[in-house]
Amino acid sequence: MSYEIIGISVLWIFLYGYLIVASIDFGAGFFAFYAKITKQDHVVNQLIARYLSPVWEVTNVFFVFFFVGIVGFFPESAYYYGSALLVPGSIAIILLAIRGSFYAFENYGSKQSTVYTFLYGATGLLIPASLSVALTMSEGGFITEENGVVSLQYLKLFTSPLSWSIVALAIVSVLFISATFLSFYAARAQDEPALKLVRHFALFWSTPSIIAALTTFIFLSQHNPGHYENMLDLWWMLGLSVGFFMIASWLLYMGKYYGIAFVSIMLQYFFAFFGYGIGHYPYILDPLISIHEGATHESMGIALIIAFIGGLLLLVPSLILLMKLFLFNADYVKGKK
Amino acid sequence: MELDTVLISRLLTAMTLGFHIIFATLGVGVPLMISAAEFIGIKRKDPHYRLLARRWTRGFIISVAVGVVTGTAIGLQLSLVWPNFMQMAGNVISLPLFMEVFAFFFEAIFLGIYLYTWDRFKNEYIHWLFSLPIIIGGGFSAVFITIVNAFMNTPDGFEVENGAFAAVNPIGAMLNPATPTKVFHVLSTAYLTCAAILAAITAFLILKKKATDYYKKALKLTLALTFVFGVLTVITGDTSAKFLAAHQPEKLAAAEWHFETEEGADLILFGWLNDAHETIGEIRIPKFLSFLAHGDFNAEVTGLEETPEEMWPPLWVHYMFDLMVTIGFVLPAIALLYFILKKMKNRQEHNKGMLSLIALSGPLALAAIEFGWIYAEEGRQPWIIRGYMTVEEAATSSPYIGLMFILFLALYILLGTLFVITLRKIFRDNPAEEELEKHYPSVKKGDES
Numbered sequence A: 001m002s003y004e005i006i007g008i009s010v011l012w013i014f015l016y017g018y019l020i021v022a023s024i025d026f027g028a029g030f031f032a033f034y035a036k037i038t039k040q041d042h043v044v045n046q047l048i049a050r051y052l053s054p055v056w057e058v059t060n061v062f063f064v065f066f067f068v069g070i071v072g073f074f075p076e077s078a079y080y081y082g083s084a085l086l087v088p089g090s091i092a093i094i095l096l097a098i099r100g101s102f103y104a105f106e107n108y109g110s111k112q113s114t115v116y117t118f119l120y121g122a123t124g125l126l127i128p129a130s131l132s133v134a135l136t137m138s139e140g141g142f143i144t145e146e147n148g149v150v151s152l153q154y155l156k157l158f159t160s161p162l163s164w165s166i167v168a169l170a171i172v173s174v175l176f177i178s179a180t181f182l183s184f185y186a187a188r189a190q191d192e193p194a195l196k197l198v199r200h201f202a203l204f205w206s207t208p209s210i211i212a213a214l215t216t217f218i219f220l221s222q223h224n225p226g227h228y229e230n231m232l233d234l235w236w237m238l239g240l241s242v243g244f245f246m247i248a249s250w251l252l253y254m255g256k257y258y259g260i261a262f263v264s265i266m267l268q269y270f271f272a273f274f275g276y277g278i279g280h281y282p283y284i285l286d287p288l289i290s291i292h293e294g295a296t297h298e299s300m301g302i303a304l305i306i307a308f309i310g311g312l313l314l315l316v317p318s319l320i321l322l323m324k325l326f327l328f329n330a331d332y333v334k335g336k337k
Numbered sequence B: 001m002e003l004d005t006v007l008i009s010r011l012l013t014a015m016t017l018g019f020h021i022i023f024a025t026l027g028v029g030v031p032l033m034i035s036a037a038e039f040i041g042i043k044r045k046d047p048h049y050r051l052l053a054r055r056w057t058r059g060f061i062i063s064v065a066v067g068v069v070t071g072t073a074i075g076l077q078l079s080l081v082w083p084n085f086m087q088m089a090g091n092v093i094s095l096p097l098f099m100e101v102f103a104f105f106f107e108a109i110f111l112g113i114y115l116y117t118w119d120r121f122k123n124e125y126i127h128w129l130f131s132l133p134i135i136i137g138g139g140f141s142a143v144f145i146t147i148v149n150a151f152m153n154t155p156d157g158f159e160v161e162n163g164a165f166a167a168v169n170p171i172g173a174m175l176n177p178a179t180p181t182k183v184f185h186v187l188s189t190a191y192l193t194c195a196a197i198l199a200a201i202t203a204f205l206i207l208k209k210k211a212t213d214y215y216k217k218a219l220k221l222t223l224a225l226t227f228v229f230g231v232l233t234v235i236t237g238d239t240s241a242k243f244l245a246a247h248q249p250e251k252l253a254a255a256e257w258h259f260e261t262e263e264g265a266d267l268i269l270f271g272w273l274n275d276a277h278e279t280i281g282e283i284r285i286p287k288f289l290s291f292l293a294h295g296d297f298n299a300e301v302t303g304l305e306e307t308p309e310e311m312w313p314p315l316w317v318h319y320m321f322d323l324m325v326t327i328g329f330v331l332p333a334i335a336l337l338y339f340i341l342k343k344m345k346n347r348q349e350h351n352k353g354m355l356s357l358i359a360l361s362g363p364l365a366l367a368a369i370e371f372g373w374i375y376a377e378e379g380r381q382p383w384i385i386r387g388y389m390t391v392e393e394a395a396t397s398s399p400y401i402g403l404m405f406i407l408f409l410a411l412y413i414l415l416g417t418l419f420v421i422t423l424r425k426i427f428r429d430n431p432a433e434e435e436l437e438k439h440y441p442s443v444k445k446g447d448e449s
């Protein structure tokens, strides 16, 4: 395998990791807010805080990893994406900044404040929406380059059905993934009232998530037929994704095996995300940057891969320790520690 | 119009970095202070020190949050605001940036563990052990990002073909000539600054309340560290100057208003320049510039005349340099004075004057960090990658940059204000005296002396 393929695979895996952990975080923010305005916060917010407090910074690093990695392996992408995304990128930064810092201000600092909770909930939905612009842009046709000036075609972006369907898919997925995880966490904590509420959220968001996925797929076929065809060739991945969706929904509906339900959802998104990503090959930005032409020098690519392996050797044991102490430690989850 | 975008890009970057660097410095240095306090507390079975570690951690976590979000901002802004720079330099310097992420990752994981496991282990040293990866993670983030900055000053580890970097040697790029001195100076100043800030907060609280044992111990510990790292900073600063003399002479010359190459050059402190480039009202220390640059009072120091005038860094960096160096000598001197007073018979170390001086040292240290970075960055002008790409060539061409500047300015004002409010609230709602009783009821109350 060439180093640029390894590079993009690693990055895609990390982006997938961010998709999962960030969805849990973003969705949890929204549910916390929703519970508060419907006066159910005493039921779930303790549970949400116990999971989120130790891990929110880790979630953020997944994202940093992805964007540092992509400009490292594919410096060309810094030029096009960087130039075109100044505005949506800056908005995403500001939202992320508000979210992260307000979380800390509220949780470690002062007492509960509805303003903080509102911002925390709202940013949880706005951030996926603003980040999804990068995904839409990668389909091509939204940027122009004239006299060395790269610019984003805002009008085209805002009137494109593809871009709005991706936004909808992002938001709905966030809520669905998050609710399923919280069901699993509540079940572990044997917190029946909370479980009842979050399971209800999960069931509620399951159908919209699959509808949004299909809609996006249809609009993609109109916007970028090549990508669509490639994805159809990977029909078995999409099939597996739908299959896991059905397993998860069934388990949630039965109210059993929440752990397996959550793993199924992870697999559902895994196959969809990789089917989408592999179908995108060989472009990072259709048709301006391809993986092979946009890659960094071989010596740098190999150095990055070596650094990556070294980093994993350090991180994996630490992450396991973190999960052991907080996620899989029944006493901690139940709030006894 | 063209130049305006560049100017705003520079201001935006300067603003973001100037803000991030405050929290980044705290992120590098404070874990060391926390770890030291907890270790002493466990070893001497002294609840005061352990409470100190707990309370510092509580403030620290708030500053980490702001550090993380502003760091994420600057990381993305590098591509958003300087797309041409990242496209070109990314080929050579992405390795340390990538490694920096692993350092954060490591730090973030153990910070989560450290925060939520205070009373979870029977053996108290286990909890203390979790502070070490935080120190290492924070320290290495600083090392790797400083390496990136060093590369921009003395690029190395590649060849140039058709205007692009080729034959890249990533390790060579990391070990460029600026790396050793810069890394050590940045680390020693981060530790110095955090020690000084914590000492200053303690002194301030003693001034407001009274000198209980708890505060006295905190003051002694933080001032001892201020002194040690203060001396270390003078040493690493001196080696930084020697590095400049050898590899980036125009930066040192601009800081010293040293126009003509000469032997036995004088050190110029403060003063101002007239139109003919003559200094007025300065303090002159004979031959000391030669000593600073080469460790020899008669050595030859390269002057600005050897650089074409349009490539000169702005000459006002002189003040930045002088202020930084002055503070560099003042900080360890304040700490030393405290220990001298302490050694004297009548024990005057907690008098108002002394405490006020200490309370001043925290803000001074932070100011020195800012002066130092402004000097280092402005002193590289007009280059972004010295000798290869100017700041002007690197900037974005987007017309929206001005609007973004305003948005980020508002964001930083908001974050800064809430940061201060939150910190004050945490510590006011929860005074040390009460907390001591709550966590360690065995300590008898009337412990002030």
Ligand code: HDD
Residues within 6 Å of the ligand: B153, B178, B182, B183, B185, B186, B189, B190, B192, B193, B233, B234, B236, B237, B238, B240, B241, B242, B244, B251, B324, B325, B326, B327, B328, B329, B365, B366, B368, B369, B370, B371, B372, B373, B374, B375, B376, B379
């Ligand atoms: C508490 C902060 C602090 C203090 C007291 C000092 N410095 Fe400093 N200095 C820094 C904080 C700093 C810094 C913020 O860390 C810089 C900015 C860029 C860098 O590499 O470190 C820096 C840069 C810097 C440079 C430029 C290096 C370069 O651009 O490559 C020199 C020559 C010195 N320092 C020299 C000194 C001397 C001789 C000091 C005297 C005692 C001193 N510094 C005290």
Ligand code: HEM
Residues within 6 Å of the ligand: A057, A060, A061, A064, B020, B021, B023, B024, B025, B026, B027, B028, B063, B064, B065, B066, B067, B068, B069, B070, B071, B072, B073, B074, B075, B078, B104, B105, B108, B138, B139, B141, B142, B145, B146, B186, B190
């Ligand atoms: C171009 C300059 C810089 C960039 C691109 C940058 C990038 C970042 C990023 C992305 C983060 C957030 C990481 C996370 O999600 O946990 C961060 C935080 C941090 N940065 Fe920076 N940084 C820069 C300058 C510096 C400098 C000069 C230092 C140290 C001297 C530093 C030290 C830290 C530390 C210790 C943190 C962890 C947060 C904390 O503990 O407060 N950074 N930085």
Ligand code: HEM
Residues within 6 Å of the ligand: B010, B011, B013, B014, B015, B017, B018, B021, B078, B082, B085, B145, B146, B148, B149, B370, B373, B374, B375, B377, B378, B381, B384, B391
């Ligand atoms: C790695 C990529 C970096 C880039 C692209 C970069 C670029 C720049 C640019 C263009 C400026 C504006 C200079 C001017 O005013 O003309 C600036 C300022 C500044 N940079 Fe860097 N820099 C980098 C690394 C760092 C690092 C690692 C630090 C450490 C914190 C740093 C600290 C600063 C500070 C404090 C300023 C403000 C100086 C001022 O007020 O003028 N920079 N940087």
